[in-house]
Amino acid sequence: MEIVNVKNLKKLYGDFLAVDNISFHINKGEIFGFLGPNGAGKTSTINMLTGLSRPSGSEIHINSIDAVRDIKKVQRIIGIVPDESNLYGEMNGFDNLCFCAALYGMEKKEREKKAKELLNLFNLTEAGNRPFRAYSKGMKRKLTIAAGIIHNPKILFLDEPTTGIDVESARHIRKLILDLKDKGTTIFLTTHYLEEAQRICDRIALIVKGRIVKIGTVNELMESTMQGHIVQLTYQGRMETVQKELKEHFPGCTIKILSNDSSQLINKEPVPLFPLLQLLHNKGVSVYEAKEIKPTLEDVFVEITGLETDRANK
Amino acid sequence: MKTLTAFWNILIKDIRNYYLKPPNISWGIIFPLSWTLMQIIRSTENIDIIQLLPGLMAMSILFGTTSMLAVTITFERRGRSFDRLLLAPVSLSILVLAKICGAVLFGCLNAFVPVIFASFFVSLGGINWGILFTAVFLIALTSTLIGLLIAVSAKEVFEAQTLSNFFRFPMLFLCGLFLPIQQLPAALRPISFCLPLTYGTDLLKGTITGSSIMHSAFSILMLLAFAAGLFLISRRSIQKKWIL
Structure with a gap:
C-alpha cells in the first residue's frame, strides 16, 4: 500500500532546475533510500515533501492527504531529521525533546514521559540535563533523531542521518532505524553511504541532476548492471x-x-x-x-550516476 | 488546544532563551535604561521628568522590542532551529504571533522602567492608566512587527541590529518625541504621519502631559490599522523569503 505518492515533482530556483519532474511512490512500512551525488536534488526533494519549500509544480499525496494544499495536516504525521542538527543550543536535551513534543500539541505529562523514554533509548539519559551545544556530534545526531520521532510519526524523513559521526553511533542509529521499521514506521532516507543503503533499504531511487535515473529494490538495481x-x-x-x-x-x-x-x-x-x-x-x-x-551498490551507483552525468554533460 | 500548547511553549522558550542574550541586554535593556537615568538625573525640575516620560517610554519599547526580535529570529535562522518551527504543524500566523508575543511582553516591561524611576520624583496621579497601558501595548505591538520585518531581511544578529538602528533613530526624531511635529520642516511632516510611533507617542503624551495633537480614539485606530497591516506584510514576507 502506497503511503507517499509523488507525481512530476519539480523545483526551479530562478533558472536553475533543481528537481526535474520526478515521480515515485513509497510503500507503507518500507525504508526508501534516496541516493545521489552532492547537489543532485535530494534535500530539495525532502524540503518540498515536508513543507520547507514550495514545489514549482507537482502532485504530492502523503497518507492520502494533498501535501501541496494542506501541508500542515501532513506535518502532523511526519517526522523530519535534517542533515544538520537544528535543536536549541541553549536548552538541555530533555527540554529540547519536551519542546519538540509541545509543537505537536502533546500534554506536559505525556511529553515528559516520552522524552525520558527516548533519552534512555538513545543512551542519552546522563546527558539529558546538559545543554545541547555541549553534545558531541554523534549525541547531537541521536537527539535530533529522537526529536524527530517524539510524536510517533507515521513517516520519518531522515536526511543523511549517519554522516560525520563515529562508527559506534552510526551502528546504533542504523539499528534504531531498523527498529522503527519493525514498529511500522515508513522511512525516507537519504545517505552518502552506499553500504548503509544496501544494508537497510527495501527500495532505492538514484537521483542525478534532479532526475531519478533508476528505482527498484537493491537486487533489481544490481541485476540491471550485471x-x-x-x-x-x-x-x-x-x-x-x-x-x-x-x-x-x-x-x-x-x-x-x-x-x-x-x-x-x-x-x-x-x-x-x-x-x-x-x-x-x-x-x-x-x-x-x-x-x-556480485556487483555492489557502489558499482551500480558509479555506473548509473557516472553514465547519466556524462550524458547530461554532453 | 494543541495549537495553544504549541503557542505557549514557543513563547516560554523565547522568554527563557533570549531575554538575557547579550545583544538584547545592550540594545534592549542597557541603552534605554542608561538614557532614562541620564535624562532623569539631568532634570532639575519635576516638570521636566513628566515631559520626558512619554519619550523615554516610547524609546524603551522601541529598542526593547526590535532588539528582542533581532535576537530571536536571527539566532534561530542562523542555527536553523527556526526550520523546526516551520516544519511543525502550527500555522504560520500562530507561529508569527507566538514569536512576537515574547517581544511585545519584553517591550511592555521595558516601558515601565522609566515609569518606576519617575515615580520616585514626581506624582503620577493624573495619568489615565487605561490609555497608558493601551498605548504601551500598541506601541510594543507595532514596533515588534517592524522589528520582525527587519529581522526577516537580516542574516546575522549584528546585521539586524544595524538595520534596526537605520529605522529606530530616524523614527525617534520624526515621531514628535523630541521635537513637536508642528516644528518639523514641512517636507518631513507627512513622513511623521506614516510612522506608527507618532500615534503611540501622541497617545502617551496625551495621557501623561495632556498635550496630544490627535484624539486618542483616532490614534488607537491608526495603531490597530498599522498592526494589522504590518502583521500581514510580515507573514507574507516570511512565507516568501523562508519557504522558498
Whole structure:
C-alpha cells in the first residue's frame, strides 16, 4: 500500500532546475533510500515533501492527504531529521525533546514521559540535563533523531542521518532505524553511504541532476548492471593452457586473467562449480579459492550516476 | 488546544532563551535604561521628568522590542532551529504571533522602567492608566512587527541590529518625541504621519502631559490599522523569503 505518492515533482530556483519532474511512490512500512551525488536534488526533494519549500509544480499525496494544499495536516504525521542538527543550543536535551513534543500539541505529562523514554533509548539519559551545544556530534545526531520521532510519526524523513559521526553511533542509529521499521514506521532516507543503503533499504531511487535515473529494490538495481555471472578463481598453474577447454565446456563464457594466480570466468548462466573445478584439476590447475563476484551498490551507483552525468554533460 | 500548547511553549522558550542574550541586554535593556537615568538625573525640575516620560517610554519599547526580535529570529535562522518551527504543524500566523508575543511582553516591561524611576520624583496621579497601558501595548505591538520585518531581511544578529538602528533613530526624531511635529520642516511632516510611533507617542503624551495633537480614539485606530497591516506584510514576507 502506497503511503507517499509523488507525481512530476519539480523545483526551479530562478533558472536553475533543481528537481526535474520526478515521480515515485513509497510503500507503507518500507525504508526508501534516496541516493545521489552532492547537489543532485535530494534535500530539495525532502524540503518540498515536508513543507520547507514550495514545489514549482507537482502532485504530492502523503497518507492520502494533498501535501501541496494542506501541508500542515501532513506535518502532523511526519517526522523530519535534517542533515544538520537544528535543536536549541541553549536548552538541555530533555527540554529540547519536551519542546519538540509541545509543537505537536502533546500534554506536559505525556511529553515528559516520552522524552525520558527516548533519552534512555538513545543512551542519552546522563546527558539529558546538559545543554545541547555541549553534545558531541554523534549525541547531537541521536537527539535530533529522537526529536524527530517524539510524536510517533507515521513517516520519518531522515536526511543523511549517519554522516560525520563515529562508527559506534552510526551502528546504533542504523539499528534504531531498523527498529522503527519493525514498529511500522515508513522511512525516507537519504545517505552518502552506499553500504548503509544496501544494508537497510527495501527500495532505492538514484537521483542525478534532479532526475531519478533508476528505482527498484537493491537486487533489481544490481541485476540491471550485471553483465553476467562471475566466478573468481585463485589457483596454482597456467590458466592460459586451459582456456580453449573451458570455452568448449561453457559456451559463450569469457575468461579474464587478472594475474598469475587469479582469473575471472564470466558467463551468462550461473557456472556449476564442481565440473569447473574438476576440469581445471584434470588440466593441472589447482584451485584453492573460488567465489562468485556480485556487483555492489557502489558499482551500480558509479555506473548509473557516472553514465547519466556524462550524458547530461554532453 | 494543541495549537495553544504549541503557542505557549514557543513563547516560554523565547522568554527563557533570549531575554538575557547579550545583544538584547545592550540594545534592549542597557541603552534605554542608561538614557532614562541620564535624562532623569539631568532634570532639575519635576516638570521636566513628566515631559520626558512619554519619550523615554516610547524609546524603551522601541529598542526593547526590535532588539528582542533581532535576537530571536536571527539566532534561530542562523542555527536553523527556526526550520523546526516551520516544519511543525502550527500555522504560520500562530507561529508569527507566538514569536512576537515574547517581544511585545519584553517591550511592555521595558516601558515601565522609566515609569518606576519617575515615580520616585514626581506624582503620577493624573495619568489615565487605561490609555497608558493601551498605548504601551500598541506601541510594543507595532514596533515588534517592524522589528520582525527587519529581522526577516537580516542574516546575522549584528546585521539586524544595524538595520534596526537605520529605522529606530530616524523614527525617534520624526515621531514628535523630541521635537513637536508642528516644528518639523514641512517636507518631513507627512513622513511623521506614516510612522506608527507618532500615534503611540501622541497617545502617551496625551495621557501623561495632556498635550496630544490627535484624539486618542483616532490614534488607537491608526495603531490597530498599522498592526494589522504590518502583521500581514510580515507573514507574507516570511512565507516568501523562508519557504522558498
